[in-house]
Amino acid sequence: MRPLIEVRGLRFRYEDGTAALNGVDFRLEPGETVALLGANGSGKTTFVHHLNGLLTGQGSVEICGLPVEKKHLPAIRRKVGLVFQDSDSQLFMPTVLEDVAFGLLNLGMERPTATARAQAALETVGMAAASARAPYHLSAGEKKRVAIAGILAMEPEILVLDEPTTFLDPPGQRSLAELLIHLPQAKILVTHNIPFALTLCNRAVFFAAGQVAAEGSVEEIVARFEWDFALERSKSRL
Amino acid sequence: MHHVVVDQWSRGSSPVHRTDARAKLVALLVFLIALATAARALPLFAGALFLMLVAGLAWARIPVAGALARAALVLPFTAVFAVICWLAGDPARGVSLVLKSYLSALAVLLVVSTTPLPALLRGFGMTGVPRFLLEVGQFLYRYLFVISEEAQHMTKAAAARGASVRQWIGQGQRFRAAAGALAVLFARSYTRAEDVHQAMLARGFDGHIPMLAVSRFRGSDAVFAIAASLAPLALRLAAERLMP
Numbered sequence: 001m002r003p004l005i006e007v008r009g010l011r012f013r014y015e016d017g018t019a020a021l022n023g024v025d026f027r028l029e030p031g032e033t034v035a036l037l038g039a040n041g042s043g044k045t046t047f048v049h050h051l052n053g054l055l056t057g058q059g060s061v062e063i064c065g066l067p068v069e070k071k072h073l074p075a076i077r078r079k080v081g082l083v084f085q086d087s088d089s090q091l092f093m094p095t096v097l098e099d100v101a102f103g104l105l106n107l108g109m110e111r112p113t114a115t116a117r118a119q120a121a122l123e124t125v126g127m128a129a130a131s132a133r134a135p136y137h138l139s140a141g142e143k144k145r146v147a148i149a150g151i152l153a154m155e156p157e158i159l160v161l162d163e164p165t166t167f168l169d170p171p172g173q174r175s176l177a178e179l180l181i182h183l184p185q186a187k188i189l190v191t192h193n194i195p196f197a198l199t200l201c202n203r204a205v206f207f208a209a210g211q212v213a214a215e216g217s218v219e220e221i222v223a224r225f226e227w228d229f230a231l232e233r234s235k236s237r238l
Numbered sequence: 239m240h241h242v243v244v245d246q247w248s249r250g251s252s253p254v255h256r257t258d259a260r261a262k263l264v265a266l267l268v269f270l271i272a273l274a275t276a277a278r279a280l281p282l283f284a285g286a287l288f289l290m291l292v293a294g295l296a297w298a299r300i301p302v303a304g305a306l307a308r309a310a311l312v313l314p315f316t317a318v319f320a321v322i323c324w325l326a327g328d329p330a331r332g333v334s335l336v337l338k339s340y341l342s343a344l345a346v347l348l349v350v351s352t353t354p355l356p357a358l359l360r361g362f363g364m365t366g367v368p369r370f371l372l373e374v375g376q377f378l379y380r381y382l383f384v385i386s387e388e389a390q391h392m393t394k395a396a397a398a399r400g401a402s403v404r405q406w407i408g409q410g411q412r413f414r415a416a417a418g419a420l421a422v423l424f425a426r427s428y429t430r431a432e433d434v435h436q437a438m439l440a441r442g443f444d445g446h447i448p449m450l451a452v453s454r455f456r457g458s459d460a461v462f463a464i465a466a467s468l469a470p471l472a473l474r475l476a477a478e479r480l481m482p
Binding site for chain 2: 049052054074077078084086088089090093094095097101103106107118134135136150151154
């Protein structure tokens with residue numbers, strides 16, 4: 001079966017000379033949920049921005065067989081839904097409904113159809129009652145749900161969530177996990193939240209210095225890189 | 239985050255709130271022109287307009303005292319010019335300036351506090367205001383909350399380390415610290431703008447923000463627009479007849 005995402009030898013350097021990606025190889029198969037783990041600055045967010053064509057580096061990135069090139073960007077942005085870490089950056093329209101419909105109208109959809117699809121997406125994330133509210137009146141968890149609705153409305157084949165649990169309290173994280181676990185799309189989660197990754201992901205990819213350092217189950221990767229902070233209680237009191 | 243009071247007022251449910259934004263904008267325009275061009279019988283005309291606006295605030299169930307106080311925010315600016323007029327031997331012009339600026343501010347406040355911003359922007363858009371200006375206004379309003387929240391966090395962080403705004407103003411070294419904080423806020427705003435742009439591109443933005451809602455102009459809106467436009471004109475005619 002053709003992979004949803006196939007990345008080969010991806011390299012990227014920012015304008016200030018920082019080499020963020022140094023030859024990344026990556027595949028995402030249909031139905032998978034993959035956690036991208038790794039230290040801050042290891043290249044995870046830079047990598048996922050290549051999947052939506054927001055950044056373009058050297059190497060090959062293919063989404064559902066389409067190379068990420070300018071002429072394919074509208075189709076690729078429909079296939080890859082990117083949920084940003086800070087929902088305030090993503091919610092810029094005056095009302096929740098208008099924000100969720102933003103991407104649909106950009107696709108050229110008629111207003112009544114866009115309204116119906118946006119309303120349906122809000123129902124999926126449990127935010128239908130907030131459709132007329134202003135985004136700045138929402139809590140962090142509600143903003144995250146609306147941001148996800150804005151992506152779901154475009155019916156993407158792949159969901160990419162950058163640090164989805166940031167700003168969320170534990171009930172908010174649990175509620176988000178329950179929502180994501182029921183969504184049929186393949187998912188990539190950039191996260192430092194190991195319980196969240198363990199709940200949702202069947203595979204983990206560990207980034208280090210702009211490269212994929214290892215792949216495996218979340219448990220294996222966490223154990224191999226000691227990617228958790230739980231100290232024994234007696235030691236933590238020292 | 240404590241949202242601005244006017245934004246909360248604008249989400250009420252009175253008949254004034256339910257009136258189409260275009261009807262209110264037309265009435266506001268007529269009000270401002272009638273006021274700005276008035277010269278004769280100004281104190282009487284201004285008094286009548288003041289009572290009309292207070293009645294409008296009460297009808298819209300907006301706290302009258304709070305609205306009157308907020309409209310007074312323009313007075314420090316116009317008072318300077320009023321004092322200059324008075325010193326130049328033309329106190330009548332100074333009084334006129336103060337009356338007109340205060341009543342204009344109160345009228346604008348009445349419209350803004352009875353019309354949520356999305357509806358107000360749609361109203362402007364449908365009356366021919368360039369979309370680009372409206373989009374800038376929309377973004378400015380949306381991210382004002384985010385930036386002011388960041389400023390509040392920075393102020394709290396500074397206060398937690400023993401600083402206060404009063405100290406910042408009083409001493410040169412601390413003033414430099416405040417200037418640094420302002421620079422950080424500017425840099426964060428710039429980064430935020432880049433993030434927002436990326437989020438827009440990720441959802442297919444092509445340089446044009448599409449509008450979802452189209453509001454309908456009903457018969458009751460037309461009645462409101464005509465009545466609210468005729469009222470200041472009638473009051474002006476009456477005032478000029480009483481005090482020729």
